[in-house]
Amino acid sequence: MRVNFTVNGRPQEADDVWEGESLLYVLRERLGLPGSKNACEQGECGSCTVRLDGVPVCSCLVAAGQVEGRDVVTVEGLAEFARQRAERDRCETASRGDRTAAPGTSLDEARAWQARGSDSQAGEGGELAPIQQAFIDAGAVQCGFCTPGLLVAADEMLEHHPNPTDADIREALSGNLCRCTGYEKIMDAVRLAAARQGEAV
Template sequence: MRVTLRINGERRQADDVWEGESLLYVLRERLGLPGSKNACEQGECGSCTVYLDEVPVCSCLVAAGQAEGRDVRTVEGLAEGDRLHPVQESFVESGAVQCGFCTPGLVVAAHDLLGRIPDPSDEEIREALAGNLCRCTGYEKILDAVRTAARR
C-alpha cells in the first residue's frame, strides 16, 4: 500500500508499506528520518514520540496507514533549517544528551509541554516527561534542560 502524509511540512509518500508496518518504521527506514528511536516497540519508553496532527504519540504504536493524509512532525521538524529549536539547544547546553537514545522523545515531550505551559513547575515537568525512560542521565540534567528552555 502507498501512504501519503505531510512530514515536517512537506508532502511525502512511502510505497510498498505492509499492513502492520508502524509509522516509526516508515519514518526511519522508508523516509530517512532517523531522529525518532526504536527502543521498546511497545509504547513504554517514549523514544519514538512524534506529533501526529499536533498530538504527541508513540510512533511505534501507530500503524502507518493510520497516518494517511495526516500531519506528522518529528524531532527533526522542530529545528528551523540548521538552527536548533530552543528546547533542542537547551538539551545540548544542559548536558541532557548522553547516549542520545531517549533524547528525541524527551525533546518532543518537553516541546509539547512548553507549548501548553510556558512556565511549568517541576511537578508539571516531571508529569509531562513521565512517559519517557532514560537510562543514562538520572533525569536531573533533563529537568535542567526543560527549565532552561522555559526561560528562553
C-alpha cells in the same frame, strides 16, 4: 499499500508499505528519517515520540495506514517547527497585544505548517529549537537515544505550559524513559528552555 502524509511540512508518499508496519518503521526505514528511535516498540519508553496533527504520540504504536492524509513532525523538523511557531507567536502578540498562555497548536495550524528551506528535512544547517539548545547546554544528553522523543515531548509541553512547575515537567515527561542521566539534567534543560522562552517574550 501506499501511504500519503506530511512529514515536517513536506508531502511524502511511502510505497509497498505492509499493513503491519508502524509509522516509526515507515519514518525510519522508508523515508530516511531515523531520528525517532526504536527502543521498545511497545509504547513504554517514548523514544519514538512524534507529533501527529500536533499531538505527541508513540510512533511505534501508530499503524502506518492511520497517518494517511495527516501531519507528522519528527525531531528532524523540530527546529523549523519551533522557529515558525515563534514567528507566528510574535505576529499574534503584536496584533493582539498581551498573550500570556499559548493555547497550543490547533489542528488547522498543524496542518498548515510548512517546513522552509532544504535543510529542515535533514535537520541540518539552521538554528536549533530552544529546547534542543537547552538540552545541549544543560548536559541533558549522554548516549542521546532517548533525546529525540524527550525533545518532542518537552517542546510540546512548553507550548502548552510556558511556566511549568517541576512536578508538571515530571508528569509531562513521565512517558519518556532515560537510562543515562537520572533525569536531573533533563529537568535543568526544560527549566532552562522555559526561562529562555520567558525572557524572549
